[in-house]
Amino acid sequence: MIAAGRVSVDGQIVRRFGARVDPETSEIRVDDVRVVTAPDKLYFALNKPRGVVSTMWDPQGRPTLADYTGQTSERIFHVGRLDTETEGLILLTNDGELANRLTHPRYKVIKTYIAKVPGPVPQRVAREIKKGVELEDGPVEVDSFRVVDNDDQQALVEIRLHEGRKHIVRRLMEAVGHPVADLARTQVGPIGLNTLKLGTMRALTQREVGELYKVAGL
Numbered sequence: 001m002i003a004a005g006r007v008s009v010d011g012q013i014v015r016r017f018g019a020r021v022d023p024e025t026s027e028i029r030v031d032d033v034r035v036v037t038a039p040d041k042l043y044f045a046l047n048k049p050r051g052v053v054s055t056m057w058d059p060q061g062r063p064t065l066a067d068y069t070g071q072t073s074e075r076i077f078h079v080g081r082l083d084t085e086t087e088g089l090i091l092l093t094n095d096g097e098l099a100n101r102l103t104h105p106r107y108k109v110i111k112t113y114i115a116k117v118p119g120p121v122p123q124r125v126a127r128e129i130k131k132g133v134e135l136e137d138g139p140v141e142v143d144s145f146r147v148v149d150n151d152d153q154q155a156l157v158e159i160r161l162h163e164g165r166k167h168i169v170r171r172l173m174e175a176v177g178h179p180v181a182d183l184a185r186t187q188v189g190p191i192g193l194n195t196l197k198l199g200t201m202r203a204l205t206q207r208e209v210g211e212l213y214k215v216a217g218l
Contacts, residue, residue, distance in 0.1 A: 070201070087198065117157060189215040
C-alpha cells in the first residue's frame with residue numbers, strides 16, 4: 001500500500017517504508033480513509049432493548065445503557081439517544097470529536113428507522129412525507145421514506161433522516177395519521193445492526209471507525 005501511494009500521514013503521501021509516526025497525534029489515512037490508532041479510543045455498537053433509558057445512570061433505578069456495556073478500560077458515553085420505548089442501534093465511544101459530529105445536524109449523518117404503524121399507508125402519505133411535514137417546532141425533511149410492508153391492519157415503513165429532534169419519527173408519523181406502534185433504529189451512517197442481537201454490544205472494526213470518520217468529515 002505504501003509503494004502504491006495509498007498511505008498518507010498528516011496529509012502527506014508516505015513513500016519511505018521505515019517512516020515513524022506518533023499513534024496518538026498523527027493522522028494516518030489509507031485510500032483517504034482515516035485509520036484510528038490512538039490506543040485509548042474505544043468504539044462500540046449496542047442494540048438497545050425497549051424499556052432501557054439512553055443514559056449511563058438513572059435516578060429512578062430504571063435499566064440504563066450501563067447495564068449492557070460491561071466493564072471497559074475507559075469511560076464511554078452514548079452518541080445521541082433513543083427514547084425509552086425505542087429499540088435499536090446506539091453507538092458508544094470516548095471519542096468526543098467524532099461523537100459531536102455524528103450528532104450535529106450540520107454534518108447530515110443519516111439515521112435509519114423501521115416503524116410499525118397502522119396500515120395500509122397510502123401513496124399520498126409517502127408523497128406528503130417526502131415533500132416535508134410541518135411540526136410544532138418546525139418542518140421535518142426526511143432523506144428517504146419507503147413502505148416496506150403494507151397490510152390492511154399494519155404496515156412497516158423505513159424512514160431515513162439526518163436530524164435528531166426529540167421523538168422526531170413518532171411525531172412525524174403521528175402528524176400524517178399513522179402513529180407508531182413499534183420503532184427501531186437499524187443504522188447510523190454506515191454502521192448497521194446486521195446480526196447484532198438485542199441487548200448485546202460489539203466493538204466496531206477499524207474499517208467501520210474509518211467509515212464513521214469519513215461521513216463525519218474527519
